Amino acid sequence: MQIGKKIKNLRLKKGLTQEELGERTDLSKGYISQLERDLSSPSIETFFNIIEVLGCSPKQFFDEEERVQKVVYDKDSQTFFAEVEKGYQIRWLVPESNEKEMEPIYLMFKEKGEFKKFEPSLSETFGYVLSGRVTVYLGSRIYVAKAGESIYFHASEAHQLVNDVDGPTELLLVVTNSYL
Incomplete structure (x- = not known):
């Protein structure tokens, strides 16, 4: 699982920039960028703080639903x-x-x-x-x-x-x- 991509996707869905997410989590924009590119790994506390700000529970974040190709998007x-x-x-x-x-x-x-x-x-x-x-x-x-x-x-x-x-x-x- 690529945690960084999931964090980036959640951030974009919330309409936040890396800088805005950093401000809300007391992290730097550079660190958020590193996380999203999977160049760094957050501590558990930092991870929970990020996903809380992004409106996601740990269960939702890690649930791997069956990947069926979706073709039509409503x-x-x-x-x-x-x-x-x-x-x-x-x-x-x-x-x-x-x-x-x-x-x-x-x-x-x-x-x-x-x-x-x-x-x-x-x-x-x-x-x-x-x-x-x-x-x-x-x-x-x-x-x-x-x-x-x-x-x-x-x-x-x-x-x-x-x-x-x-x-x-x-x-x-x-x-x-x-x-x-």
């Missing part, structure tokens, strides 16, 4: 997070997709909303603009896609998605997970 299995300050909402369409090769999400920007800035990685990003318009900042270049158009890029440079129009923008995004 709306109730999706995880939702809203970032009011930056003006976006994200819905993870497949639970635990951060542990899979692809992570499909639905992203909705409010007027002038912007997604967080991402550092370079080995990931690839595909997006389909359902409505509105999205601006992609990729390194020093800027690209614009409107409703009905697609975006596709390697995340080898710093990047960000922004809604620069009056009114909302909706996207379907699929990002490959890079295991750095």
Whole structure:
């Protein structure tokens, strides 16, 4: 069992950053990162504190249900997070997709909303603009896609998605997970 991946998955489901989890557990962001990558092992006390903050009991954490391939995911299995300050909402369409090769999400920007800035990685990003318009900042270049158009890029440079129009923008995004 990879404890770090389970901790990361629970953290993402709660909509917490590594820094926020660290603040709530009196641990550093760096230590949380090491735990999630299975580079360090927590003490029992620290482990119980982390899963308590993440809303999980030890039994739930260690239960290994029979792994049957799931194909259809209903709306109730999706995880939702809203970032009011930056003006976006994200819905993870497949639970635990951060542990899979692809992570499909639905992203909705409010007027002038912007997604967080991402550092370079080995990931690839595909997006389909359902409505509105999205601006992609990729390194020093800027690209614009409107409703009905697609975006596709390697995340080898710093990047960000922004809604620069009056009114909302909706996207379907699929990002490959890079295991750095």
